[in-house]
Amino acid sequence: MxxxxxxxxxxxxxxxxxxxxxxxxxxxxxxxxxxxxxxxxxxxxxxxxxxxxxxxxxxxSRFGSFDLLAEQSKEKVKTIVEKAAAEKGAEGSLSQKIGDFYGAGMNTEVINQAGYTPIQPLLDKVNNIQTKADITPFISELTRLQLTPLFYFYASADQKNSEMTIAGIYQSGLGMPDRDYYLSDDETSVKLREAYVVYLTKLFTMTGNTEDDAAALAQTVMAFETQLAEASNTRLENRNPHATYNKVDVDGLSQMAPQFPWKAYLKGIDMENAGDINVNQPTFIKEVALMYEVESLDTWKAFLSSVVIRKTASYLSDDFVNANFAFYGEALSGQKAMEPRWKRILESTSSALGEAVGQLFVAEYxxxxxxxxxxxxxxxxxxxxxxxxxxxxxxxxxxxxxxxxxxxxIRVKIGYPNKWRDYTELKIDAASYLDNVLASNRFEFAYEMGKIGKAVDKDEWRMTPQTVNAYYSPVGNEVVFPAAIxxxxxxxxxxxxxxxxxxxxxxxxxxxxxxxxxxxxxxxxxxxxxxxxxxxxxxxxxxxxxxxxxxxxxxxxxxxxxxxxxxxxxxxxxxxxxxxxxxxxxxxxxxxxxxxxxxxxxxxxxxxxxxxxxxxxxxxxxxxxxxxxxxxxxxxxxxxxxxxxxxxxxxxxxxxxxxxxxxxxxxxxxxxxx
CATH class of the missing domain: 3.40.390.10 (Collagenase (Catalytic Domain))
Structure with a gap:
């Protein structure tokens, strides 16, 4: 083209x-x-x-020459993805996975008919929580699905021993993009808080709650997230690598924040023997543990339900997608309209199967x-x-x-990796867009966890070749320039x-x-x-x-x-x-x-x-x-x-x-x- x-x-x-x-x-x-x-x-x-x-x-919300190049890259990726979809490749082939992921996302008839039923099993699990002990395995499950309810659990090079990969914990849990939106008194932040409560209310209403119940749940979630925001580091504080380096073992983590059942959580993500763990924000983790102990079961259930709905809304039926855009697109960034669906699904496909798409991109362009x-x-x-x-x-x-x-x-990486990711274990089909997204998330989380306790792979890339960007990694002392830029x-x-x-x-x-x-x-x-x-x-x-x-x-x-x-x-x-x-x-x-x-x-x-x-x-x-x-x-x-x-x-x-x-x-x- x-x-x-x-x-x-x-x-x-x-x-x-x-x-x-x-x-x-x-x-x-x-x-x-x-x-x-x-x-x-x-x-x-x-x-x-x-x-x-x-x-x-x-x-x-912004469009520049940088973004124009990204749009051109999308057109190229679209050609690749549509070709893969048309090939109807053999089961398990890269073309089959790329084509079915994209095709399922573009099948709006099936998605709209399903409504929120794809997340009903997760919401049922929240509703079935009877005790505090029931919360932990569900948090573990959301972690494995990369829906990140409270904190990221991830793999990275040890900042003081960069040859080895260790686990890390990093603050999360907020539906708005920064703690200051919850805490600042300026007019913009106040209006965004109001818009966010409206958004949460709508999500709860669309998943079967009455207007009054939905409004009450939204206020509960807002109060919960505000507590998390108050304990969160500022962005400036997170720029200090010494302050965010706090390495402990599992016992040390339990001593740091004893109210949270860390061993049960780690067992739920198959990381009982996690070894060293870097806690980036100890104050935040201590507050999470305290909230685990003192917040009511109903508050926790409201918050966890909101995480499930909010994190999956853009993959559900049009009413959820539109509500998601009304807050994150219009209220937050001033966008007047959504991107065409094909661009949104293309981005999701390119994220889930990044290096599979990247191989084809490099060969062509x-x-x-x-x-x-x-x-x-x-x-x-x-x-x-x-x-x-x-x-x-x-x-x-x-x-x-x-x-x-x-x-x-300084190591230099240009264009594309020397070796490509293996997607054999990732199962994708044409039936359900959200199921494919969650399958990809589980696959990616397992891949990351598999690195912990092992030597760092110096050949690995943290961007795909079709990404219009570049980066420097301080722990890798490397510069990386993907093909698309x-x-x-x-x-x-x-x-x-x-x-x-x-x-x-x-x-x-x-x-x-x-x-x-x-x-x-x-x-x-x-x-x-x-x-x-x-x-x-x-x-x-x-x-x-x-x-x-x-x-x-x-x-x-x-x-x-x-x-x-x-x-x-x-x-x-x-x-x-x-x-x-x-x-x-x-x-x-x-x-x-x-x-x-x-x-x-x-x-x-x-x-x-x-x-x-x-x-x-x-x-x-x-x-x-x-x-x-x-x-x-x-x-x-x-x-x-x-x-x-x-x-x-x-x-x-x-x-x-x-x-x-x-x-x-x-x-x-x-x-x-x-």
């Missing part, structure tokens, strides 16, 4: 890579807003035309040449990062040596070097910098949480990052609402570092090439910054701005451009900006870290 790229170009369309119809980056007045001076608002200058051409669809060019780019960025370390005036030679060792040790506007296989370094080059530098941001720097080259900086270097680093915190805290995202410079610090460090490192890598790459020609009237230095800025072009609703400012560690698109760029002298030089520019920051007040 043919998918037109409208993100950074007026050039050719992106077809199947084998046809070699390659997009070239283009900058014209149509994409930009030349009525705005680059020094006044570079984001608007670079992206104003694109934003006008791409108004917010009703089914999106990821050419070896892209991987080869990315390999070269990554190594160029690594060299440039090393040069930046050597140039640092604020870091001691001792810490520089350790930083070089960590940089050299290696497309315009991030990566041009046969495109301008300046734009490639400004876009995917900065992404590479961004992820590498995460190994040296306010959190990543706390992990050594082997991924272990350890001290490898001198105290003096740490103090100098913190004083420099505080400049970035202060800069972002002054950004007004909406009237009277400001960005959170502390919450977004790690990502802002990575953006600033990625820009500096990739710009140096680009200068290294062109050193022997002489003068670089202008394109579209822009110098190569200008195209570097334009290419970076176009990645973050977006339109976004006010409600989504508020939600992301409260919950997202990433800055808004406009602030990922106008925030870091004024800290770079190279940006001023590229566009001949002086102190009269609105974005100008005096050199002594600029953040210079990496």
């Amino acid at each position: 043919l998918v037109c790229a409208a993100s950074l170009t007026l050039g050719a369309c992106q077809s199947n890579q084998s046809k070699k119809e390659l997009i070239k980056p283009v900058f014209t007045a149509d994409d930009m807003d030349l009525s705005v001076k680059p020094g006044e608002n570079f984001y608007q200058y670079a992206n104003g035309g694109w934003m006008k051409q791409h108004p917010l669809p009703d089914d999106k 990821f050419p070896p040449a892209a991987k080869e060019r990315m390999d070269n780019l990554v190594e160029n960025l690594r060299i440039a990062f090393g040069q930046r370390i050597d140039q640092l005036e604020w870091m001691s030679d001792e810490t520089k040596t350790a930083a070089h060792e960590k940089l050299a040790a 290696l497309q315009p506007p991030f990566f041009y296989l046969d495109g301008d070097d300046a734009v490639n370094y400004g876009a995917i080059g900065v992404v590479i530098g961004h992820e590498m910098t995460h190994g040296f941001d306010d959190q990543g720097r706390l992990y050594g080259k082997d991924g272990n949480l350890q001290t490898w900086w001198t105290d003096e270097d740490s103090e100098r680093f913190n004083s420099r990052t505080q400049i970035l915190v202060d800069q972002f805290n002054q950004i007004e995202v909406l009237p009277g609402k400001y960005a959170d410079g502390e919450l977004s610090l790690g990502e802002n460090i990575a953006d600033l570092g990625g820009l500096a490192i990739s710009y140096q890598a680009y200068q290294n790459a062109i050193k022997e090439k002489g003068n670089i020609a202008d394109i579209d009237g822009f110098t190569d230095e200008q195209r570097f910054f334009l290419g970076y800025s176009r990645v973050w072009a977006q339109n976004i609703r006010d409600k989504e701005i508020l939600r992301r400012t409260k919950t997202d560690v990433h800055s808004l698109g406009i602030n990922r451009v106008n925030g870091p760029l004024p800290n770079l002298q190279e940006f001023y030089d590229a566009f001949n900006l002086d102190k009269a520019a609105a974005l100008f920051i005096s050199p002594e007040y600029r953040a210079t870290i990496w």
Whole structure:
């Protein structure tokens, strides 16, 4: 199929890579807003035309060039999934599982006829709870189904022994996305609490309760979740890896929170011999245990029923799906309409059978040449990062040596895993969408539990190839770039070097910098949480990052609402570092090439910054701005451009900006870290 790229170009369309119809980056007045001076608002200058051409669809709370690429990826995955469905593959084959999962989700007639009967067995189990002792096995069952009633029980590398996998417990249990929605007195939070109670009331009504009973149950659940919220860590507190490292054994867990029957719970998830367990938020777990002891049976039954309904609503009949959207889509994010059903089911299919779909995606859409060019780019960025370390005036030679060792040790994964997941034991059929979702959840939970107590698999990926994203893992000391992000506007296989370094080059530098941001720097080259900086270097680093915190805290995202410079610090460090490192890598790459020609009237230095800025072009609703400012560690698109760029002298030089520019920051007040 043919998918037109409208993100950074007026050039050719992106077809199947084998046809070699390659997009070239283009900058014209149509994409930009030349009525705005680059020094006044570079984001608007670079992206104003694109934003006008791409108004917010009703089914999106945010839509940008990043999201457009994700939409293009969905179209490709849709082709793969629909082909698998049409093949009607042999029982147990990947095509059969992919096709039947997707087909069951698209069978709205069967789903609507079923109503809430697919979750009736779970609700019956709640109703049949007679004693406190009956609660524990049901919580275990919901854990195995990954419906997460109170806390996540998961597998991860031990942060102080990164070669081994241990169990972890992490706070959960809230129906709203952040504790502050339960506790803050601002108008937005108050209205969302009211909307959430309406939503819970509707869920209880649709599952057979009277209006009055449903309203009472909703209030009970709201009070229960508010207690959980009061005991929950803030997002800032959860960014402290030392505070969230509290390793105990099963007996230690029972001593930490003695009212909760941990051994019975662990037996219910087949993890009696869990070994070491990291409790990320001890205060929260202690409160859960206390609530287990003091809350009434009826309160627990109301809460557990709400978890079952709320966590499955998007997989049930249309009335549940619509109620779910009314709160999470409209009230929370400001969406005006739901995405088409095929996109929602496609996402679920791609999540449940991620690497099965990924194998087909890579075979169809990821050419070896892209991987080869990315390999070269990554190594160029690594060299440039090393040069930046050597140039640092604020870091001691001792810490520089350790930083070089960590940089050299970063593992790089590009495109897709070296080995694919085995889905043999996952049983999927065409009969029930929800049953398939829960079967996938059980399969995934068992897979994760099977890692505990074993050596970490260094080849494993935590993202699928069809995901438009990238990540750095501090305990793995690795950077990962899935195939789907290696497309315009991030990566041009046969495109301008300046734009490639400004876009995917900065992404590479961004992820590498995460190994040296306010959190990543706390992990050594082997991924272990350890001290490898001198105290003096740490103090100098913190004083420099505080400049970035202060800069972002002054950004007004909406009237009277400001960005959170502390919450977004790690990502802002990575953006600033990625820009500096990739710009140096680009200068290294062109050193022997002489003068670089202008394109579209822009110098190569200008195209570097334009290419970076176009990645973050977006339109976004006010409600989504508020939600992301409260919950997202990433800055808004406009602030990922106008925030870091004024800290770079190279940006001023590229566009001949002086102190009269609105974005100008005096050199002594600029953040210079990496």
